[in-house]
Amino acid sequence: MEPGSRVEQQARRRRSAVLGLLAVLCSSLLLNALLLAHHFVLSPTPRLLRDDGGSSCGLSWSLPAAREAEAVAAVDCSGHGQAFLDGVAGEGGRPGCECNACFAGPDCSLRTPNCTADADRGDPLFLEPYWRRHAVAGAVVISGWHRMSYVFPPDGAFQSAELERHIRRLHRAVGNAVVDDKHLVFGASSTHLINALVHALSPDAGAATASPPARVVATAPYYPKYRIQTRMLDGREYEWSGTTARWANVSGNYSTDGGFIEFVTSPNNPDGLLTKPVLAGSAAAIFDHAYYWPHFTHIPAPADEDVMMFTMSKPSGHAGSRLGWALIRDEKVANKASEYVHDSVLGMSRDTQLRMLGIVKAMMANLHGEDDIFAFGHDVMRTRWRGPAGSRCRRSLPSTAPTSSGSENRPQLMHG
Ligand SMILES: Cc1ncc(COP(=O)(O)O)c(C=O)c1O
Numbered sequence: 031m032e033p034g035s036r037v038e039q040q041a042r043r044r045r046s047a048v049l050g051l052l053a054v055l056c057s058s059l060l061l062n063a064l065l066l067a068h069h070f071v072l073s074p075t076p077r078l079l080r081d082d083g084g085s086s087c088g089l090s091w092s093l094p095a096a097r098e099a100e101a102v103a104a105v106d107c108s109g110h111g112q113a114f115l116d117g118v119a120g121e122g123g124r125p126g127c128e129c130n131a132c133f134a135g136p137d138c139s140l141r142t143p144n145c146t147a148d149a150d151r152g153d154p155l156f157l158e159p160y161w162r163r164h165a166v167a168g169a170v171v172i173s174g175w176h177r178m179s180y181v182f183p184p185d186g187a188f189q190s191a192e193l194e195r196h197i198r199r200l201h202r203a204v205g206n207a208v209v210d211d212k213h214l215v216f217g218a219s220s221t222h223l224i225n226a227l228v229h230a231l232s233p234d235a236g237a238a239t240a241s242p243p244a245r246v247v248a249t250a251p252y253y254p255k256y257r258i259q260t261r262m263l264d265g266r267e268y269e270w271s272g273t274t275a276r277w278a279n280v281s282g283n284y285s286t287d288g289g290f291i292e293f294v295t296s297p298n299n300p301d302g303l304l305t306k307p308v309l310a311g312s313a314a315a316i317f318d319h320a321y322y323w324p325h326f327t328h329i330p331a332p333a334d335e336d337v338m339m340f341t342m343s344k345p346s347g348h349a350g351s352r353l354g355w356a357l358i359r360d361e362k363v364a365n366k367a368s369e370y371v372h373d374s375v376l377g378m379s380r381d382t383q384l385r386m387l388g389i390v391k392a393m394m395a396n397l398h399g400e401d402d403i404f405a406f407g408h409d410v411m412r413t414r415w416r417g418p419a420g421s422r423c424r425r426s427l428p429s430t431a432p433t434s435s436g437s438e439n440r441p442q443l444m445h446g
Pocket residue numbers: 219220221222253295298299318320321340341342343349353354445446
């Protein structure tokens with residue numbers, strides 16, 4: 031054989047060896063790509079919930095809890111109830127359905143005959159479908175060691191600075207309150223803040239020159255908890271003194287003995303009216319703006335009073351979480367309210383503060399967008415008001431003229 035053709039033959043052999051190697055490499059790459067695609071895309075079980083020894087996507091301890099939460103949330107209650115993680119365990123050790131009023135049975139499919147609606151009190155459950163729709167944004171994971179301490183480090187605070195910042199952002203974005211020159215004090219609901227604020231505005235019972243107790247009043251029809259709460263703790267600092275009507279006509283003299291603290295609820299519960307203080311002069315006002323959110327009322331201007339009370343129960347519907355807050359202009363009044371919260375409950379549940387942070391963030395993310403919670407809430411309320419239940423309510427309104435006894439015996443148009 032010619033030396034030249036031997037060289038050519040060797041070169042040909044080398045070329046085909048290289049080609050063979052390339053073919054093996056390509057098919058190996060292709061196979062790997064197919065396996066990965068199957069793993070990530072075509073796999074029937076979502077990867078996060080796959081039991082792969084507890085290391086899916088870097089998640090470990092939260093997986094079983096997430097799986098349990100989703101399994102309970104998926105229990106079918108016929109659209110007339112739902113199962114909760116902390117519900118009473120039924121057959122199979124799983125919590126069963128908790129049925130809405132007028133429904134019964136293991137899956138809430140049985141309508142209770144002759145069931146009547148209780149219009150005297152309500153729950154903000156009309157927002158539940160919104161949070162089901164935003165299940166991802168509204169979910170919060172709480173570890174077993176989440177904020178076990180009594181205080182937030184480093185300065186021993188008992189309220190979350192981050193939650194406070196987000197609540198201020200929410201007010202600014204909604205335009206329903208001026209927050210920049212106010213102190214923000216959390217309470218375990220606004221019901222809890224009723225006494226905190228009355229205490230903060232009352233004369234100091236321990237002062238050298240004792241003043242008579244402040245008179246706490248409200249205009250009828252009013253939210254009855256003002257009276258109930260004030261009576262529970264009244265004493266040397268303050269006392270429940272009925273409705274403003276009783277004092278407004280006392281020849282202007284009411285300002286001479288001890289002063290007044292007037293609850294002004296705007297929009298009012300139960301009649302929904304935007305209201306103003308009735309007493310003036312020495313009366314300090316606590317503005318309860320629980321319903322001053324766009325799904326309940328129009329917002330003519332951001333509220334800017336000295337002492338204002340808000341609650342998470344109404345804007346997001348999370349009444350069960352018990353978070354309220356006060357916006358207070360004067361530092362001394364804010365400190366006194368803050369001391370009350372500290373001395374009565376050592377601050378709000380840290381679990382609630384974390385959960386509400388997630389909820390406020392979710393509300394903000396959709397604000398003014400297609401899925402704005404206030405637009406959703408407004409649509410639901412409007413539909414109900416225009417429906418059969420609403421027209422019955424409207425017909426009954428003229429027969430509920432204001433009385434001086436408070437509002438607990440009249441139908442409430444709103445919740446609570
Ligand atoms: C006018 C008004 N203020 C305050 C509250 C109490 O709200 P929460 O205790 O849930 O913060 C209610 C509840 O219905 C209410 O109607």
